[in-house]
Amino acid sequence: MQPSEPILRLRDVHVHFPIKGGVFKRTKDHVRAVDGVDLDVYKGEVLGLVGESGCGKTTLGKAILQLVRATGGSVTYHGDAGETELTTLDDAGLFPFRKRLQIVFQDPHSSLNPAYTIFGSLEDPLRHYGVRSRAERRKIVGDLLEAVNMRREAMDRYPHEFSGGQRQRIGIARALSIEPELIVCDEAVSALDVSIQAQVLQLLMDLKREKQLTYVFITHDLSVTEYLCDRIAVMYLGRIVELCDAEELFANTLHPYTEALLSAIPVADLDRKSERIVLEGDVPSPVNPPSGCPFHPRCRYAQDVCRTDVPALRPYRTAAGGEHLAACHLIDQPPAD
Amino acid sequence: MTDRTPGPDPELALSVRDLKTYIYANNRCNRALDGVSFDIHRGKTLCIVGESGCGKSVTAASILQLLPELSRIEEGEIVYHGAEGPVNIERLKRNGRRMRAIRGKEIAMIFQDPMTALNPVYSIGFQIKEMLLYHTRLGKRARHAKAIDLLRSMGIPLPEKRVREYPHLYSGGMRQRAMIAIAMSCDPRILIADEPTTALDVTIQAQIFELMDTLKREQGTAIMLITHDMGVVAELADDVAVMYMGQIVEAGPVGQVLRNPLHPYTRALLESIPVLGRGKNQQIRAIPGQTPDPYDRPTGCQFAERCRYRVDACAEMPPETQVSSSHRVRCWRHREFMADAAE
Ligand SMILES: Nc1ncnc2c1ncn2[C@@H]1O[C@H](COP(=O)(O)OP(=O)(O)OP(=O)(O)O)[C@@H](O)[C@H]1O
Ligand SMILES: Nc1ncnc2c1ncn2[C@@H]1O[C@H](COP(=O)(O)OP(=O)(O)OP(=O)(O)O)[C@@H](O)[C@H]1O
Ligand SMILES: [Mg+2]
Numbered sequence: 001m002q003p004s005e006p007i008l009r010l011r012d013v014h015v016h017f018p019i020k021g022g023v024f025k026r027t028k029d030h031v032r033a034v035d036g037v038d039l040d041v042y043k044g045e046v047l048g049l050v051g052e053s054g055c056g057k058t059t060l061g062k063a064i065l066q067l068v069r070a071t072g073g074s075v076t077y078h079g080d081a082g083e084t085e086l087t088t089l090d091d092a093g094l095f096p097f098r099k100r101l102q103i104v105f106q107d108p109h110s111s112l113n114p115a116y117t118i119f120g121s122l123e124d125p126l127r128h129y130g131v132r133s134r135a136e137r138r139k140i141v142g143d144l145l146e147a148v149n150m151r152r153e154a155m156d157r158y159p160h161e162f163s164g165g166q167r168q169r170i171g172i173a174r175a176l177s178i179e180p181e182l183i184v185c186d187e188a189v190s191a192l193d194v195s196i197q198a199q200v201l202q203l204l205m206d207l208k209r210e211k212q213l214t215y216v217f218i219t220h221d222l223s224v225t226e227y228l229c230d231r232i233a234v235m236y237l238g239r240i241v242e243l244c245d246a247e248e249l250f251a252n253t254l255h256p257y258t259e260a261l262l263s264a265i266p267v268a269d270l271d272r273k274s275e276r277i278v279l280e281g282d283v284p285s286p287v288n289p290p291s292g293c294p295f296h297p298r299c300r301y302a303q304d305v306c307r308t309d310v311p312a313l314r315p316y317r318t319a320a321g322g323e324h325l326a327a328c329h330l331i332d333q334p335p336a337d
Numbered sequence: 338m339t340d341r342t343p344g345p346d347p348e349l350a351l352s353v354r355d356l357k358t359y360i361y362a363n364n365r366c367n368r369a370l371d372g373v374s375f376d377i378h379r380g381k382t383l384c385i386v387g388e389s390g391c392g393k394s395v396t397a398a399s400i401l402q403l404l405p406e407l408s409r410i411e412e413g414e415i416v417y418h419g420a421e422g423p424v425n426i427e428r429l430k431r432n433g434r435r436m437r438a439i440r441g442k443e444i445a446m447i448f449q450d451p452m453t454a455l456n457p458v459y460s461i462g463f464q465i466k467e468m469l470l471y472h473t474r475l476g477k478r479a480r481h482a483k484a485i486d487l488l489r490s491m492g493i494p495l496p497e498k499r500v501r502e503y504p505h506l507y508s509g510g511m512r513q514r515a516m517i518a519i520a521m522s523c524d525p526r527i528l529i530a531d532e533p534t535t536a537l538d539v540t541i542q543a544q545i546f547e548l549m550d551t552l553k554r555e556q557g558t559a560i561m562l563i564t565h566d567m568g569v570v571a572e573l574a575d576d577v578a579v580m581y582m583g584q585i586v587e588a589g590p591v592g593q594v595l596r597n598p599l600h601p602y603t604r605a606l607l608e609s610i611p612v613l614g615r616g617k618n619q620q621i622r623a624i625p626g627q628t629p630d631p632y633d634r635p636t637g638c639q640f641a642e643r644c645r646y647r648v649d650a651c652a653e654m655p656p657e658t659q660v661s662s663s664h665r666v667r668c669w670r671h672r673e674f675m676a677d678a679a680e
């Protein structure tokens with residue numbers, strides 16, 4: 001699937017967090033959480049964002065929604081009324097876009113306010129966006145809960161009365177409440193038990209079909225992405241190192257980091273025991289990223305050029321005629337650009 | 338030696354028989370473990386798998402006598418087969434001398450969250466050396482050297498320097514490796530690992546697994562690995578026990594259980610996860626419903642109310658049935674499933 005219309009276009013997005021220190025709280029250094037990302041999100045697709053802890057997935061997801069502001073680059077929203085640059089808008093200017101772009105958070109336990117009933121949490125966004133009548137809001141919240149396979153009566157109960165999977169479904173109901181176009185799911189199923197994870201995955205897929213949603217699906221679980229996503233972007237230390245169709249990524253891995261990541265996943269299939277590639281060392285710090293290719297200190301193929309030159313994310317032709325982006329000096333086929 | 342009756346399997350490291358551990362709260366009783374039996378062998382990995390709350394951690398805590406307050410082993414036995422012959426752990430005092438000597442020295446444990454097990458106010462090296470001081474006769478210098486050796490063997494870079502550092506300076510993966518270093522410091526016969534990699538990245542998880550495989554191969558350590566990830570089971574287990582609501586519903590060699598699952602819960606678990614390499618068209622099927630209230634468990638088969646194959650008989654508790662010398666299952670209908678598989 002290659003839908004042609006982008007809904008969001010990111011260009012050279014940077015998010016650098018200052019590290020303050022000393023008596024005068026001067027900025028000593030920066031965490032380069034997102035460090036130059038180009039990415040198009042197409043209407044109706046499920047785009048997976050994978051990578052190790054700390055590589056910048058959540059920060060990039062939040063930068064898409066303007067929940068953290070990019071320190072460089074542009075995020076353009078493509079709507080029916082033309083293109084809008086989001087990074088320069090203030091809160092008032094962003095208001096109409098917040099409705100279209102929603103997020104479901106990692107942790108089902110902390111994302112709902114324990115002091116509010118479920119109705120209290122879910123009616124808030126509705127009120128913001130002008131549903132005046134309480135009866136109308138109760139009807140919408142009831143419908144939403146049913147849409148995520150919960151009973152309407154659940155709205156008058158409190159978060160602690162629900163299990164993790166139920167709370168995660170309530171979080172999804174809240175994201176859906178104002179009919180968004182795009183939902184960023186940040187580890188939406190990672191904290192859930194396997195049996196419940198499957199319930200939520202199926203729910204997400206059903207809703208997407210019904211409501212023509214676009215998802216950016218952030219996870220560290222590649223088995224889930226393969227099942228769910230149309231395209232997958234692999235991040236390493238604030239950058240995208242590989243990006244292509246899901247099947248292509250698994251069939252024809254180009255980047256050594258993706259290769260190691262795939263080999264490290266325990267697969268529940270006894271007939272597919274592959275060689276485990278054990279990477280040396282830990283994920284390097286985004287404060288002092290390595291010179292050259294950020295992956296070179298852990299890469300088993302690293303050459304001199306990898307230590308000095310930063311590889312660009314370049315397109316390669318796939319067998320099917322599609323595009324496969326990868327950032328590595330050592331790919332043994334010529335790029336298509 | 339004259340002809341003695343054959344002793345216990347020489348490779349046997351631990352055997353648990355019909356273990357019942359109950360937890361009491363608000364005058365109610367949670368039968369957290371309700372008749373659990375299994376063996377752990379030297380040089381083998383037993384994986385215990387099951388969803389949250391099924392009793393995996395309580396199993397580990399029972400073996401080490403680290404149970405929470407207001408809980409107790411009500412029935413059954415836990416026999417540790419050490420160098421000096423079998424010991425009934427359930428009869429030892431929780432904090433008696435014998436139990437403290439076994440805990441850490443002979444049966445070591447690594448936890449899900451290394452930060453709760455490592456003491457933040459002592460250096461990593463100090464914590465390893467404490468273990469060695471308590472459990473071995475090594476002198477001061479020898480302990481220091483051994484601590485560095487252990488960190489090096491766990492793949493911690495610059496061990497001479499790192500040995501002096503405090504836990505907060507270690508990354509998550511390094512902390513977990515330090516925990517394993519502490520656990521392995523006294524060459525335990527058994528290593529119990531309770532979800533040791535759940536909080537870690539897959540690349541770091543791969544490092545830890547490599548390490549555990551090496552221990553098993555080179556030291557003959559018996560490993561009991563608790564996980565909820567069927568992928569981990571396929572990757573590391575020699576034997577697997579599938580738990581549900583305080584009971585083992587199916588157990589056996591990993592090849593038999595994963596290739597030919599006989600309990601509907603094992604099947605459901607395997608069908609509910611996307612498997613890497615099977616692409617977008619694989620069918621995953623959620624397990625309907627939820628686990629019952631642990632304080633108000635059904636009297637019959639615990640899985641019955643979520644089971645596609647439920648029949649009237651399931652209102653009564655099915656017995657554990659041995660279907661081969663090493664494969665057992667707790668389900669009234671296992672014969673039909675076996676016949677199906679044979680076709
Ligand atoms: N508000 C902040 N201030 C300073 N540093 C931050 C902030 N938020 C994130 N970081 C840092 O930015 C980097 C990227 O963090 P981010 O949360 O985006 O990673 P992630 O890929 O989502 O990781 P995980 O898989 O653990 O959720 C990390 O080094 C993190 O410590
Ligand atoms: N400290 C405790 N106090 C009261 N009940 C407990 C305690 N620890 C465990 N339980 C109960 O004992 C049962 C078994 O819990 P256990 O922690 O062994 O589950 P688990 O299989 O380890 O789950 P998880 O995958 O979430 O770690 C559950 O019903 C749980 O609620
Ligand atoms: Mg995150």
Ligand SMILES: [Mg+2]
Pocket residue numbers: 393394395531
């Ligand atoms: Mg546990």
